[in-house]
Amino acid sequence: MSDSAPISLPEPDAVALEHSERLKALLTSRMDAAEKALSFAEFMAQVLYEPGLGYYMAGAAKFGASGDFITAPEVSPLFGASMGVQARQVLAEIGGGVLELGAGSGRLAVSVLQASEPGECYPYLILEPSAELVVRQKTLLREALSDAQFNRVTWLDTLPTDFTGVILANEVMDALPVERFRIGSAVEQIMVCRDLTSEIAVASTDLQRVVRAVEDDIGRALPIGYSSELCLLLRPWLAGLAACLARGAIILVDYGYPRHEYYSDERVNGTLACYYRHRVHYDPYLYPGLQDITAHVDFTRVAESAVTLDLELLGYASQSAYLLDNDLLQLAEAQQLGLKSETDRIQLAREVKTLTLPGEMGERFQVMALGKRYDLPLRGFNTQDLSHRL
Numbered sequence: 470m471s472d473s474a475p476i477s478l479p480e481p482d483a484v485a486l487e488h489s490e491r492l493k494a495l496l497t498s499r500m501d502a503a504e505k506a507l508s509f510a511e512f513m514a515q516v517l518y519e520p521g522l523g524y525y526m527a528g529a530a531k532f533g534a535s536g537d538f539i540t541a542p543e544v545s546p547l548f549g550a551s552m553g554v555q556a557r558q559v560l561a562e563i564g565g566g567v568l569e570l571g572a573g574s575g576r577l578a579v580s581v582l583q584a585s586e587p588g589e590c591y592p593y594l595i596l597e598p599s600a601e602l603v604v605r606q607k608t609l610l611r612e613a614l615s616d617a618q619f620n621r622v623t624w625l626d627t628l629p630t631d632f633t634g635v636i637l638a639n640e641v642m643d644a645l646p647v648e649r650f651r652i653g654s655a656v657e658q659i660m661v662c663r664d665l666t667s668e669i670a671v672a673s674t675d676l677q678r679v680v681r682a683v684e685d686d687i688g689r690a691l692p693i694g695y696s697s698e699l700c701l702l703l704r705p706w707l708a709g710l711a712a713c714l715a716r717g718a719i720i721l722v723d724y725g726y727p728r729h730e731y732y733s734d735e736r737v738n739g740t741l742a743c744y745y746r747h748r749v750h751y752d753p754y755l756y757p758g759l760q761d762i763t764a765h766v767d768f769t770r771v772a773e774s775a776v777t778l779d780l781e782l783l784g785y786a787s788q789s790a791y792l793l794d795n796d797l798l799q800l801a802e803a804q805q806l807g808l809k810s811e812t813d814r815i816q817l818a819r820e821v822k823t824l825t826l827p828g829e830m831g832e833r834f835q836v837m838a839l840g841k842r843y844d845l846p847l848r849g850f851n852t853q854d855l856s857h858r859l
Contacts, residue, residue, distance in 0.1 A: 477748065478745055478746070478748055478755075479745075479746050481756060481759055486756075488527065489757050489759050491522060491758075492515075492516065492519060492522040492523070492757045493665065493757055495515075495519065495522065496512070496515060496665070496757065497663045499515075500662075500663045501663065506660040506661055506663070506668050506670075507661045508658065508660060509646075509648055509649040509659045509661060509698075510646040510648045510702070511646070511661075512661040513647065513762055514646040516753075516757045517644060517761075518598065519758070522758050523758060524758055524760065524761055524762075525598070526598070526599050526600075527601060538744045538761060539747075540573060540639065540640050541639065541640075541722070541788070541824060541834070542574070542576035542577035542579075542639065543574060543576050544820055544830070545817075545821070545823070545824060546580035546583065547792075547800055547804070547820060547821065548577070548580065548792065548824055549577045549578075549579070549580025549581040549583075549584065550580055550581070550583075550584035551791075551792045551796060551797045552577070552581055552639075552795070553580075554795040554796050554848070555720065555795045555848060555849050556581070556634075556635040556720075557586070557589070558847065559634070559843065559847070560591055560634060560635065562845060563633055563634070563716055563843065565591065565633030565634030565635075565716070565717060566593060566634040566635075567581065567591065567592070567594065567634055567635050567636075567637060568594040568596065568632060568634065568635070568636045569595050569637045569638075569639075570596050570637065571596070571597060571639075571640075571641045571644075572595045572597050572606055573602065573639075575606035575607075575609040576609070577639055578595060578606070579609060579610060579613045579614060581593070581637075582610075582614055582618045582621065582622070583613070583614065583618070584800075590617075591621070593621050593622045593623070594623050594625055594632075595622065595623070595625065596625045596626075597624060603624055607624070610622060628709055628710070628713040629713055630713060631713075631715040632713050632717070633714075633716045633717055634717045635717055635719075635720060636710060636714065636718070636719040637720050637722075638720070638721050638722070638723075639722045639723075640722065640723055641721075641723070642703065642706075642721060642766045642771070643723050643724060643725070643763040643765065644761070644762075644763055645702050645703060645706060646700070646702060647699060647700045647701075647741070647764045648699050648701060649697070649698045649739065649741065650672055650697060650698070651694070651695070652690075652691045652692065652693055652694065652695045652696075653669075653694075656671075656672040656676065656677045656680045656681070657669050657670065658670050658671065658676055659696075661754075665757070666754065676699065676701070679699055679701065680699065686728060686729075686769070691732065692737075695737050696737065696738050696739050697731075697732060697738075697739035697740070698739045698740065698764045700764070700766075700767070703767075703770055703771060703774055704774040704777070707771070707774050707775060707778055707780070707839075708774075708778055711775075711778040711779065711780050714841045715842070716841060716843055717840070717841060717842075717843055718783060718838055718839065718840050718841075718843055718847065719838065719841075720836065720837075720838050720849075721771065721836065721838070721839070722834060722835070722836050723835065724765055724833050724834050724835070725765040725767060725768050726765060726767070726835075727767075727769050727855075727858045727859050728767050728769035729769075731765065731767045738751075739764070741762070741763070741764045742764075743755070744760060744761040744763070745759065745761075766835075768785060768835055768837055768859060769859045772785070772859050775839045780839040780840065780841055781839065781840045781841070781843075781844060782837070782838075782839060782840075782856055783838035783839060783844075783847050784836075784838045784847055784849065784850030784856065785835065785836070785837045785854060785855050785856045785858075786835070786836055786849065786850050786854060786855055787831060787832050787834070787835060787836070787853065787855070788824065788825075788833075788836055789824070789827070789832060790849075790850075790852055791836040791850070791853075792824055793825065793852070794848055794851045795848060797825065798821070801821050804817060805817055
C-alpha cells in the first residue's frame with residue numbers, strides 16, 4: 470500500500486495531464502466544501518466513475534494493446550465463444566437472452582454473437598455506464614457483426630426488470646470501489662486528504678464490524694500492521710442483479726480468492742493495484758483519471774451475499790476448468806482447421822495457453838455462477854467445483 474510513485478512509468482502527454490489536473494481540482498474542491506477527507510471508496514468511485522473525468526467515463530483507450538490492460542476477450546475470441554456455450558445451455562432450458570454488464574471494448578459481445586449457432590436469435594443486452602465506451606462498443610459491433618447479429622443488441626441505461634436468461638460480468642467486481650483498512654490498536658481506515666495523500670482514522674462502525682466478522686470467519690485476528698481492503702458495495706451491487714433477475718444464471722468472472730486465502734499472512738498489504746499503459750504499480754493517487762485502480766474479489770463474500778439475496782450458488786471454479794468444460798479446446802480445434810499459416814496456428818496455441826495456464830489467466834481468474842429459479846447443473850463445473858473452499 471505504498472503511496473510512493475514508481476519511476477518506470479511513461480509520462481502522460483500534456484492533454485492527459487491537464488485532464489488529470491481538472492479531476493484533482495474537483496476532488497479538492499469537494500473536500501474543501503465538505504470540510505473533511507474522503508474515504509478511500511469515495512475517492513476510488515470518483516476517480517473511476519466521475520462523469521466526463523473518471524477513468525472509465527473519459528475518452529482514453531483502456532483495453533487492449535493501446536490501452537492500460539488486456540482482458541480475456543481481447544486475448545482471444547475463444548473466451549467469448551466458450552461463454553456462449555454456457556449461455557446456450559441455460560437459454561435452451563428457460564429461454565430469454567443475455568445481459569452483459571460493463572462490456573468494456575465490446576470484444577466479449579462480438580465473440581459471443583459471432584459464435585452463435587445458425588438460427589439463434591436471442592437478444593443481447595448491454596448495460597454500460599460509460600457513454601464514451603458505448604460509442605466505442607457500437608462502432609466495433611457495427612464493423613464486426615452481420616446486420617442480423619448487430620440488430621440483436623440493445624444498450625440499456627438501467628438494469629431491466631423481470632429479466633430471464635444469463636447475466637455476464639467479466640472483470641466488473643474488481644472495479645467496485647473498496648475501503649482500505651489497517652489493523653492498529655483498533656481497526657483503522659485509510660482516508661484520502663485534499664493533497665491526495667493517505668490519512669489514518671478510526672474506522673467507521675460498518676467497516677469495523679465487517680473486518681471483525683472476517684477475523685471470526687478465518688478463525689484468527691489479523692496482526693498489528695496488517696493492511697487490506699473490503700468491498701462494502703458488493704452486496705448492494707448483487708442486490709440489484711438479484712432484483713432484476715426473474716429466472717436464470719449470473720456468471721461472474723474475476724481475479725480473486727476465497728476469504729481465507731484473500732486475508733492470508735502473505736498478503737499483509739492487501740491486493741489493491743493500479744494499471745497504467747500495461748504497467749502495474751501501487752500508487753492510487755498518481756494520475757487520477759488516467760489509470761485503473763482495482764482490488765481482488767473476496768469470492769466468499771460474493772457467495773455469502775448471494776445467499777442472503779435468495780440466489781443459489783451454482784458453482785465456483787478456475788477460469789481454466791470452466792472454459793475447458795465449455796468446449797474451449799474443441800472450439801480451438803475447429804478454428805485451427807480454417808487457418809492457413811503456421812504463424813496463425815502458433816498464435817492460436819498461445820491464446821489457449823494464456824486463457825488456461827496456471828501462470829497466465831487460467832488459475833488467477835475464477836468463475837462463480839449464481840442462480841435464481843434455476844437449479845440445473847451447469848456444464849462449466851462438470852470437472853471442477855471449488856465451492857467447498859469458500
